[in-house]
Amino acid sequence: MTDRSAERDRLVRLMAARGVTDRRVLAAMNQIRREAFVPARLAKSAYRDAALPIEAGQSISQPYVVALMTQALELNPPDRVLEVGTGSGYAAAILSQIVSEVFTIERHGQLAATARERLASHGIRNVMVKHGDGRHGWPEYAPYDAIVVTAAAEAVPASLRVQLTIGGRLVIPVGARDAIHELLRIRRTGADDYEEESLEQVRFVPLLPGRTEPAGKRATEG
Ligand code: SAH
Secondary structure, eight states: OOOOHHHHHHHHHHHHHTTOOOHHHHHHHHHSOGGGGSOGGGGGGTTSSSOEEOGGGOEEOOHHHHHHHHHHTOOOTTOEEEEEOOTTSHHHHHHHTTSSEEEEEESBHHHHHHHHHHHHHTTOOSEEEEESOGGGOOGGGOOEEEEEEOSBBSSOOHHHHTTEEEEEEEEEEESOTTSOEEEEEEEEEETTEEEEEEEEEEOOOBOOOSSOBOOOSSOOOO
């Protein structure tokens, strides 16, 4: 296997140069081999600061966007985190290095299954992957200290906000399809109180409603 640790080092230094200051985020990016979360033919591009195509017509987010969103969650080691949009599993892997438990939901059965395998092959045991519609959150394990949505919603789903702890943070791109999206951070300040701030302009694949794509032969539910 090619050793890409020098490329990984370079990427982490680039993240710091681009303004990522959270040491836990930078350390996690140093731990996770991004090349293992992209299709094999793209391994040589894994440490470019770019989104790349993955299976099922989806994409693995740009490293800078993963770093920015993870930093925006203001994580602490005991936290429990929900991710909507597992995709490749890379962002979940980064989260797994920082917090105690990660719950992640993916609409495409094939992607959920592949992400499970990739996480297991990294020896990561504190991530639970579910095949389903993440717009409803994962009520069984709520509340979460932080929730991150890695696909763009037209509006903030109410069921996600109520699955935050008091003090919890939700980071989500919001905006119309095919538009530039606003990266929002919503902080739950009381049972019925939320504060909202806009962090950045970003561009994401859409958070899709409705039926989840079947798992196909390889995947299992939940
Ligand atoms: N976090 C990912 C980025 C994934 S791209 C990574 O690190 O690679 C966004 C993902 O959200 C896609 O895989 C897409 O299938 C998924 N998605 C879209 N709508 C969804 C929904 N309603 N519930 C769960 N996942 C959804």
